[in-house]
Amino acid sequence: MSEFILRWEIWRRMDVWGRSSIPTGLVALSILTSILPWHLPDVTLVGPSWVLITIYYWAAQRPDLLPVSVVFIFGVLLDILTGGPLGVNPLVFVILRGLLGSQRRFVIGQTFLVEWGIFAIVAIGAMLIEWLCISIIAKNFLVISPALIQCSVTIIIYPAIAWLFTLCLRILPPERSWLGTL
Amino acid sequence: MRYRDHWLAKYIVPIKAVTRRLTLAFLIIAAFGLMLMGKAETVLVESSRTAVADIMTPVLDALSRPTSAIMAVTDGIIELVNLREQNANLRRENEYLRQKKQQSEAIEAENANLRNLLNFIPEAAVAQITARVIADEGGAFLRTVMVNTGLRSGLHKGMVAVGGTGLVGRVAEVGERSARILLLTDLNSRIPVLIESSRHRAVMAGDNSDWPRLIYLAPNAVISAGDRIVTSGHGGVFPSGIPVGIVVAMGDGSLRVKPYVDFTRLEYVRILDYGLEGMVSIPETGKARFVGR
Numbered sequence: 001m002s003e004f005i006l007r008w009e010i011w012r013r014m015d016v017w018g019r020s021s022i023p024t025g026l027v028a029l030s031i032l033t034s035i036l037p038w039h040l041p042d043v044t045l046v047g048p049s050w051v052l053i054t055i056y057y058w059a060a061q062r063p064d065l066l067p068v069s070v071v072f073i074f075g076v077l078l079d080i081l082t083g084g085p086l087g088v089n090p091l092v093f094v095i096l097r098g099l100l101g102s103q104r105r106f107v108i109g110q111t112f113l114v115e116w117g118i119f120a121i122v123a124i125g126a127m128l129i130e131w132l133c134i135s136i137i138a139k140n141f142l143v144i145s146p147a148l149i150q151c152s153v154t155i156i157i158y159p160a161i162a163w164l165f166t167l168c169l170r171i172l173p174p175e176r177s178w179l180g181t182l
Numbered sequence: 183m184r185y186r187d188h189w190l191a192k193y194i195v196p197i198k199a200v201t202r203r204l205t206l207a208f209l210i211i212a213a214f215g216l217m218l219m220g221k222a223e224t225v226l227v228e229s230s231r232t233a234v235a236d237i238m239t240p241v242l243d244a245l246s247r248p249t250s251a252i253m254a255v256t257d258g259i260i261e262l263v264n265l266r267e268q269n270a271n272l273r274r275e276n277e278y279l280r281q282k283k284q285q286s287e288a289i290e291a292e293n294a295n296l297r298n299l300l301n302f303i304p305e306a307a308v309a310q311i312t313a314r315v316i317a318d319e320g321g322a323f324l325r326t327v328m329v330n331t332g333l334r335s336g337l338h339k340g341m342v343a344v345g346g347t348g349l350v351g352r353v354a355e356v357g358e359r360s361a362r363i364l365l366l367t368d369l370n371s372r373i374p375v376l377i378e379s380s381r382h383r384a385v386m387a388g389d390n391s392d393w394p395r396l397i398y399l400a401p402n403a404v405i406s407a408g409d410r411i412v413t414s415g416h417g418g419v420f421p422s423g424i425p426v427g428i429v430v431a432m433g434d435g436s437l438r439v440k441p442y443v444d445f446t447r448l449e450y451v452r453i454l455d456y457g458l459e460g461m462v463s464i465p466e467t468g469k470a471r472f473v474g475r
Contacts, residue, residue: 032242079220087220134323
């Protein structure tokens with residue numbers, strides 16, 4: 001009998017663990033999506049920033065399942081895989097996650113239009129930080145138009161991705177209390 | 183917040199708030215630290231970069247195959263739609279190319295005769311390696327691609343990458359089984375070029391836009407839109423004569439180069455070994471730019 005309870009407990013924990021790692025898994029997936037060569041015919045070279053959308057959404061909805069250290073590591077990984085200047089993406093992502101962690105109550109529970117507006121502001125801010133950092137590293141102000149295009153594409157595509165993520169949100173385990181996250 | 187009333191909450195909540203802030207501050211400082219390290223371009227940074235790239239290569243290699251399949255399907259659909267029109271165009275082009283072929287055969291024969299007369303020593307055959315593009319930076323600030331071959335297949339830094347129709351860029355970073363190619367449109371790309379018809383020299387400078395700029399062009403240079411641009415071979419990275427693109431005059435009077443290679447559909451690149459390993463430097467300003475990050 002006790003063995004049965006033990007086994008059941010193990011399965012239950014694995015199930016909770018699996019569902020809890022959905023946000024992290026989605027961030028990893030967004031990194032792959034952004035670096036794989038899609039070869040879409042006649043589409044501009046600049047795609048949306050999938051990782052920014054994913055981190056924004058999950059940092060706002062479930063910060064407990066997307067710790068700031070994980071976000072940092074994903075930033076480093078993205079910099080390495082894209083061959084970009086090291087440290088820029090971790091900085092942007094950590095600031096984003098930190099900001100959403102503390103200002104979360106302004107972001108969630110809003111009407112969708114307001115949520116979209118807030119995302120647009122955050123995306124523009126993230127782009128400006130990235131542009132500034134890379135410009136300083138390159139010692140030369142970069143052409144900002146590709147960044148503006150990327151930012152617009154990211155903002156336009158946000159509702160679709162957010163809708164997909166909302167489907168995932170439902171199957172996540174309930175938010176843990178302060179005692180549990182310690 | 184069910185546990186707010188717990189007697190421990192009084193102690194744990196503030197501690198957690200402090201540790202959270204400390205972690206955040208630490209990670210922000212760490213990010214700046216990484217930037218400094220990356221800027222210093224230490225061997226450690228580069229070797230860890232290539233190590234991670236090598237680990238990810240099999241994954242990216244496997245995942246990038248279906249994306250080519252998706253490309254093939256979308257291409258197929260577009261082709262079906264335009265079949266009739268495309269056929270007519272191709273027939274016209276074929277006729278034109280046949281004429282060109284006859285001309286070039288005549289020129290080739292003449293060339294061979296003249297070379298014989300001059301005792302010309304032919305250039306050594308160029309070794310080439312074909313590599314598949316497995317990752318493609320679609321971001322706003324970089325123009326690089328990753329390919330699935332590396333040191334194992336004989337790649338090394340500074341080799342030249344060409345696509346079907348022209349120059350793609352150069353190998354900037356090499357791992358065991360992966361390499362990063364700096365595209366000619368990247369901000370850090372500076373390529374010495376020639377206007378093919380007038381033989382005037384210039385530097386083609388990428389700025390992350392689709393069409394790189396032409397800079398350091400002599401004031402008396404004769405150049406017009408549609409002129410062919412080829413590599414000049416100066417600087418010792420690119421051999422001379424690789425086709426690059428055609429000149430496009432912009433509205434503001436500046437000149438840009440429209441590359442022959444379509445970077446949105448770069449699937450395979452040929453990597454050529456000319457045995458050149460120079461650094462790109464710009465003597466006009468005396469400032470050497472780093473190319474391989």
